[in-house]
Amino acid sequence: MKNLFHADKNGYYGEFGGAFIPEMLYPNVEELRKKYIETMQEVSFQKEFQQLLKDYVGRPSPLYFAKRLSEKYQVKIYLKREDLNHTGAHKINNTIGQILLAKRLKKKRIIAETGAGQHGVATATVCALMGMKCVIFMGEIDIARQAPNVARMKMLGAEVIPAKSGSKTLKDATNEAIRDWINNPEDTFYIIGSVVGPHPYPDMVARFQSIISEEIKRQLVIKEGTENPDYIIACVGGGSNAAGAFFHYLEDKNVKLIAVEAAGKGINSGESAATSILGEEGVIHGSKTLLMQTDDGQITEPYSISAGLDYPGVGPQHAHLFTSGRAKFLNATDDEAMQAGLELCKLEGIIPAIESAHALAALDKMEFNKEDIVVVNLSGRGDKDLDTYIKYFKFD
């Protein structure tokens, strides 16, 4: 009963998940599979992890009652302020956890993929913190359109390698990272940035991000006298911020879970990233899940104005939450997200990441009772997106 929505011991969530990896990766992934839970539960690990989350990341992140936004939507809206974390997003919760694991597995070299650069920055940051060598793979096209984050990674001491294969974006950066791992099986640890990839990654990343829902429970009791909101809303690219925000609520069906995907220019425009609607079952990056592909099984390139949401797949847990109906999947177009982002600026004085703005855009698509409590996971801040906001709204 307890385990309906978490990974089973082979990393399956219903039909989805598993580890569809070439034999070359088996020893690495197997080592991690055997050790991750045990290591994460060690007292010394937990102590170091919690300490860093507190003193370095700045946790707990506030649960902020958004008064003016609540008035507008006639419901009680709380924002979980992951945007206030060091490096500006939830991504660092995961990179801190994984680098502590890498250290305990005696790895010397860290690799990671990145799309917009948020996960790359969060990885480069913890590598600097731990004095470890850091190599980030990033699609050639993304490097050109995310220059400030590329500069950040370099300042932090990382080597940024352009992924020139395929469509030269996030999925190809992930392919390159996996190929690098195949070529460096002994000393290298791969820090994956979302709840994707072969088992145990989706479960491991979800556990590191579960600090989000753990804190929401504690914070909501103080503010509302209950641990449980009526709704939790989060955006989904690969799905890590949503997985963290949902984690401790998965088995409690009174809490409605809302996942918001990027519809890009519209679901049927051919330029979208709404995987749950447009995807079919398949295997991507070592995991059986829903993914966008041709009838012939070639993986297609998604589109969203937000670089953090244009991944052609979705984590296997989310595929399961979608098909089982445990979570409701909504989507927001570029325009809806941009307007919702601007609205938060005007009403609350907070500039959200465009990814997070997709979650906010769902508010307008839902029917609430006035007494309902809604938590929106504000996964990141919008500093990295200023260029996009400026161009879109013609502020210059």
Added chain:
Amino acid sequence: MNRINNKLKEENTSNNKVEKLLSIYFTAGYPKLNDTVSIIKDLEKSGVDMIEIGLPFSDPLADGPTIQESGVSALQNGMTTETLFSQLENIREDVGIPLLIMGYFNPIMQYGVEEFCKKCDKIGIDGLIIPDLPVDVYHQKYKEIFERYNLKNILLITPQTSEERIRFIDSISDGFIYMVSSASTTGAQNSFGESQINYFKKISKMDLNTPQIVGFGISNRETFQQATKLTSGAIIGSAFVKFLKENSINQINEFVDRIIK
């Protein structure tokens, strides 16, 4: 009996001079969409013992740049699973050597695993190599289907594979074991170093039931001979794909001659 088993038996029993088996990989639909059949025929005529036909995939995780690029071209040329099957429809009228399809799992899943196997059987394909179909998933879920359609599923081992796991893979393998020469993606190398030679020796000492064929990094006569000293044969992929990029497909026999003549 399956052509792969036959071939390997033949090689091992022609005992006055032990012939090592040469297998060649190429990407279907490259350089041109309709080159598939003529490449296969020329390879057989040139003395190649076995062929791996690559079904191109958008995201080939285990492949290095050369094979990746050939896959991108092949897909741009319009190669699909259905197209490949129709090109191969009558291949057994002309070609007698073992033919395998090497492809990633996602396109096969989309086609339907059983449908795919059925079609392979009908055409006369002898085996499949699916690098991202893990051993245990194959064993628990698909082994029966493969066997029903007379297909050998060729499993990989690498220098990092533990002895215990190699024994397990040996126990569920038929045809041959694909011995990946080093911890790497596909790609040509000029010679093998000490660690690879030691790995070949270690596997040879294990005295496995299934013959081993070495792949990844074989590019010329020297690497072919090094790789086959203690094994049943070797597979050349990237070096051949690169040759096709730089030469006409009418020159295939020159490539093969350089390896085995």
